[in-house]
Amino acid sequence: xxxxxxxxxxxxxxxxxxxxxxxxxxxxxxxxxxxxxxxxxxxxxxxxxxxxxxxxxxxxxxxxxxxxxxxxxxxxxxxxxxxxxxxxxxxxxxxxxxxxxxxxxxxxxxxxxxxxxxxxxxxxxxxxxxxxxxxxxxxxxxxxxxxxxxxxxxxxxxxxxxxxxxxxxxxxxxxxxxxxxxxxxxxxxxxxxxxx
Ligand code: IMP
Ligand code: MG
Numbered sequence: 001x002x003x004x005x006x007x008x009x010x011x012x013x014x015x016x017x018x019x020x021x022x023x024x025x026x027x028x029x030x031x032x033x034x035x036x037x038x039x040x041x042x043x044x045x046x047x048x049x050x051x052x053x054x055x056x057x058x059x060x061x062x063x064x065x066x067x068x069x070x071x072x073x074x075x076x077x078x079x080x081x082x083x084x085x086x087x088x089x090x091x092x093x094x095x096x097x098x099x100x101x102x103x104x105x106x107x108x109x110x111x112x113x114x115x116x117x118x119x120x121x122x123x124x125x126x127x128x129x130x131x132x133x134x135x136x137x138x139x140x141x142x143x144x145x146x147x148x149x150x151x152x153x154x155x156x157x158x159x160x161x162x163x164x165x166x167x168x169x170x171x172x173x174x175x176x177x178x179x180x181x182x183x184x185x186x187x188x189x190x191x192x193x194x195x196x
Contacts, residue, residue: 004179013175017165017182022157024179027139027167030156031059034137035066038107038154043069045105050097052122053077055111055168055176059139063109074099076122091121101131107154111168112140116148123150140164140181163189 004024007014051060053075064073077095106126113119119136126134137154144161165171166178171189
């Protein structure tokens with residue numbers, strides 16, 4: 001039995017979706033696979049798993065429960081100043097880590113890598129703190145939008161160059177609570193207007 005509610009249960013949120021790209025079950029299978037690989041690769045290394053708020057919350061919560069080795073977690077929160085400043089990779093750290101990462105094995109978890117500018121900024125920031133290692137795990141990835149070449153060791157799904165919502169991904173702060181990922185109807189989505 002699936003533990004997720006059906007899309008119809010989400011009423012007006014689901015009404016904004018034109019197409020489901022990944023069902024809750026598709027996502028659960030992929031997350032489980034990632035968790036198994038991570039458990040294997042990090043065995044004996046006590047990794048610190050770092051998530052970027054807020055979009056990472058559903059993915060992080062599910063991923064952690066598929067990892068079967070000892071780990072610790074921490075979070076960062078960032079704000080992109082605006083659509084244009086994000087294009088230039090300018091983000092502000094709203095909440096810093098609580099743990100020192102010096103000499104730790106860091107696994108950086110992201111919901112989505114789009115242009116890669118945000119991740120690039122955060123990785124530079126983290127590497128300056130002298131961790132033993134840093135790798136990236138991203139559930140969704142838009143390879144055709146990439147502006148910076150980044151090495152993503154643990155990848156979930158590749159996406160086309162389309163705006164998607166659900167499973168943590170928002171449009172103007174909403175839709176994060178959908179258990180699936182889908183496209184927004186054109187009448188709902190106004191490009192260049194997602195500062196959520
Ligand atoms: P970038 O890689 O610096 O371009 O930015 C990645 C961030 O942009 C993600 O963490 C999301 O917050 C946001 N983002 C990019 N594409 C989408 C999308 O299709 N839906 C929702 N948010 C998105
Ligand atoms: Mg966002």
